[in-house]
Amino acid sequence: MKQQPGELKLNFEKFPKKFREYLAKEEKLVCNWAKGNILDVGCGTGRIIGKLEWIAQERLEQNDEAERALSYTGIDVRREYLDDIQKKIRDEREKNNTRWKSDRLNLPVILMSIDARNLSRYFINNQFDTTLCLWNTLGVLEEPDKVLKGILDVTGEQAIISLGKKGAILDRTTYYKSLGIPYSIEEKTETIISEAWGKSRAYSLNEIEDMSIGIDARITNIESIENLYWIVRYEKR
Numbered sequence: 001m002k003q004q005p006g007e008l009k010l011n012f013e014k015f016p017k018k019f020r021e022y023l024a025k026e027e028k029l030v031c032n033w034a035k036g037n038i039l040d041v042g043c044g045t046g047r048i049i050g051k052l053e054w055i056a057q058e059r060l061e062q063n064d065e066a067e068r069a070l071s072y073t074g075i076d077v078r079r080e081y082l083d084d085i086q087k088k089i090r091d092e093r094e095k096n097n098t099r100w101k102s103d104r105l106n107l108p109v110i111l112m113s114i115d116a117r118n119l120s121r122y123f124i125n126n127q128f129d130t131t132l133c134l135w136n137t138l139g140v141l142e143e144p145d146k147v148l149k150g151i152l153d154v155t156g157e158q159a160i161i162s163l164g165k166k167g168a169i170l171d172r173t174t175y176y177k178s179l180g181i182p183y184s185i186e187e188k189t190e191t192i193i194s195e196a197w198g199k200s201r202a203y204s205l206n207e208i209e210d211m212s213i214g215i216d217a218r219i220t221n222i223e224s225i226e227n228l229y230w231i232v233r234y235e236k237r
C-alpha cells in the first residue's frame with residue numbers, strides 16, 4: 001500500500017546522533033520556558049506532552065503555585081496521531097510510572113483535529129499563554145506566514161517556534177537517508193521534497209526576521225541548536 005504523507009512510524013533510536021541531541025535540547029528549552037495554558041500546533045504523536053506532564057509534576061512537588069498550573073491543547077490535522085496520543089496517555093497513566101504519575105496529575109489535556117491555518121476559527125485572541133510549533137512544523141506547512149500570524153493572534157504571552165536552518169542541507173539529507181525516505185532537493189532554497197513529508201523548508205536569520213515583520217510580537221531569543229534548527233521565542237508586545 002502507498003505510504004500516505006506523514007504516515008511514517010519514527011524510530012527515534014535510529015536517528016543520527018545530532019538529531020537526537022537536537023530533540024533533547026529543544027525539549028529541555030521548551031520545559032524551561034513553558035508556562036500556563038499551552039497550545040501545541042502540529043503536535044504529531046505527542047513528543048512534547050510527556051515532558052510537560054513531567055514538569056507539571058515537578059512544579060507541583062515544589063509547590064510552586066504560580067508556575068505549576070499547566071494545561072495542554074494539541075492540534076494536528078491527522079486524527080490518527082491524536083488517537084495515538086490518547087492511547088499513550090491512557091496506558092501510561094494506568095501504569096502510573098514515574099514519568100506520568102496519575103495520582104497527583106496536573107496536566108489537563110485537550111486534543112483537536114484541526115488545520116493550523118484556521119486557529120482563529122476555534123480559539124480567541126490571547127487564549128494561550130504559551131504556543132509551541134516545533135521541529136520545523138511551520139516549515140512544512142502551507143502558508144507559513146499566515147500560520148505564524150494566526151499563532152501569535154491566539155497567544156497571550158509567548159510562542160516557541162523551531163525552524164530548519166539554512167546551511168544544514170547535508171545533515172538534513174543524511175537524516176532522510178538514515179530513515180530510508182526518498183527525496184529530491186530544491187537547491188536554491190534548500191527545500192527537501194518527499195512523498196512522506198511534503199516540502200520541508202529551511203530558513204536564514206534574515207528570512208525569519210522578514211517573516212516576523214508586521215506581527216504583534218518581538219523575537220526575544222533566537223538560537224541555533226546543533227547547527228540544524230533555529231529555536232525562536234516570540235513575546236507579545
Ligand SMILES: C[S@@+](CC[C@H](N)C(=O)[O-])C[C@H]1O[C@@H](n2cnc3c(N)ncnc32)[C@H](O)[C@@H]1O
Nearest residue numbers: 006042043044047076077078115116134135137
Ligand atoms: C514535523 S511533524 C512535528 C510533530 C511535533 N510538533 C513534534 O515536534 O514532535 C509536523 C506535524 O504537523 C502536522 N501537520 C501538517 N500539516 C498540518 C496542518 N495544516 N495543520 C495542523 N497540523 C499539520 C503533521 O501531521 C505532523 O504531525
